[in-house]
Amino acid sequence: MQKTSIATPKTVHVNCSDCPIRHRAVCARCDDDELERLEEIKYYRSFEAGQTVVWSGDRMDFVASVVSGIATLTQTMEDGRRQMVGLLLPSDFVGRPGRETAAYDVTATTDLVMCCFRKKPFEDVMMATPHVGQRLLEMTLDELDAAREWMLLLGRKTAREKIASLITIIARRDASLAARKNGGPVVVDLPLTREAMSEYLGLTLETVSRQISALRRDGVIEIEGKRHITIPDFDRLIEEAGDDADGGFLV
Amino acid sequence: MQKTSIATPKTVHVNCSDCPIRHRAVCARCDDDELERLEEIKYYRSFEAGQTVVWSGDRMDFVASVVSGIATLTQTMEDGRRQMVGLLLPSDFVGRPGRETAAYDVTATTDLVMCCFRKKPFEDVMMATPHVGQRLLEMTLDELDAAREWMLLLGRKTAREKIASLITIIARRDASLAARKNGGPVVVDLPLTREAMSEYLGLTLETVSRQISALRRDGVIEIEGKRHITIPDFDRLIEEAGDDADGGFLV
DNA sequence: GCATATGTTTGATCTAAGTCAATGCCTGAA
DNA sequence: TTCAGGCATTGACTTAGATCAAACATATGC
Structure with missing residues (x-):
């Protein structure tokens, strides 16, 4: 598998109203000024089915949300046993503010378009606009609930x-x-x-x-x-x- | 198993500096006024080993963090199969702002003291003081990482x-x-x-x-x-x- | 039209973990 | 001091899912 380059915005036909960060209402309560800031630091990347977005341990200087297609988060043991730990469908979020490197392999399992924000500026926006952080907390809590449902599945079903x-x-x-x-x-x-x-x-x-x-x-x-x-x-x-x-x- | 009553503060020997919310630096950057607000809505409850804190589906009108002892979060299937989905050690947090009822059984596996905050006022403090929400996001992301490690264990080890x-x-x-x-x-x-x-x-x-x-x-x-x-x-x-x-x- | 690759199904066999059952080991109450 | 009631250990046997192996189905390129 090969690493991919950043898609130029013009090859990806997505406009602001499709942006899942907006879609999932992160910005619903932001004023125009705040929206503007997110717009500025936002860019799109696309991947083909099978491509790897980042490898576990690699530097990852962006956070992102899925616009279309499907991505997975996977953990790998030294002997090659693999366990998926995240399934990202459109509007789901990846990446952790405040962390340098990816903790999991992120892979596109179908053709994939992601809406990315460079991490540092995104963190600045989060600091400045509590609503964004609050939305992110809500989404993270949802993911935690899903992870716990998944644990029941893995352990007992x-x-x-x-x-x-x-x-x-x-x-x-x-x-x-x-x-x-x-x-x-x-x-x-x-x-x-x-x-x-x-x-x-x-x-x-x-x-x-x-x-x-x-x-x-x-x-x-x-x-x-x-x-x-x-x-x-x-x-x-x-x-x-x-x-x-x-x-x-x-x- | 029987439900427990709220312990009177005087039977629980904990002072503010032991409060895990403080300990884990939620308040490190708060001013005195904000600290004061958290102090006001805070109370302690204690449980004996084996007691249930709340049952899945029950109304849960507080959030809390563990002061001492150990609690577990467990999911149960209709036929009785059980899977633990959370292990709460001192300084860990339980409860979801914005949710009415408990999603899991919460059980004290040892004698347990929890520092509780009534949910509504806690949410108000969160709204007013971004630092608290940010700290909570950080803790939730940590928990999500732990859950994913746990998923690898359940699925592949x-x-x-x-x-x-x-x-x-x-x-x-x-x-x-x-x-x-x-x-x-x-x-x-x-x-x-x-x-x-x-x-x-x-x-x-x-x-x-x-x-x-x-x-x-x-x-x-x-x-x-x-x-x-x-x-x-x-x-x-x-x-x-x-x-x-x-x-x-x-x- | 044939060859190769990738994903999928199905079969035969093996094994790690589950089930059922007996026994042992503390602790605390009578 | 002995009896009960929780925990914990150990053994004998069963089984769900893994492993190994073969064959099949599409798609792509030559």
């Missing part, structure tokens, strides 16, 4: 439950709420390879494959091609995931 | 590595750095039962017991009684945990 859980997690962020509420079939495209799923779930990819086949055999999901899934009965899937019916609405 | 990891985690917060640096033996008292350890590690308590015995047989640790452990060679233990030699200094 069976392989089948893990697969069902992952599909619900992706469907919840992906599919229209409407489709889920009215009990109609839900359609999702898995944005991850079987290997990436195995790194998310703490399984081997063979086990992932077998359990997906099993869920299909049992009619819990239907599959077209490798990645396109339809869920005829979302409540049934939630049951298979071992979650409370409403657990996912917390996050 | 063997039972033996899990046990070794847990001992290093406790030793790192417990034992004097001096003893670890100069290569001398490190002494720790495990503050958890075998069952609590199994809930932390995503194992059964039998496996925990067996692996502790195995580490003892192999000379990695020495045990007196059930809980008192000495580690003759800390680097050896870190190796058994499957961690990089310096991994733990990040957190």
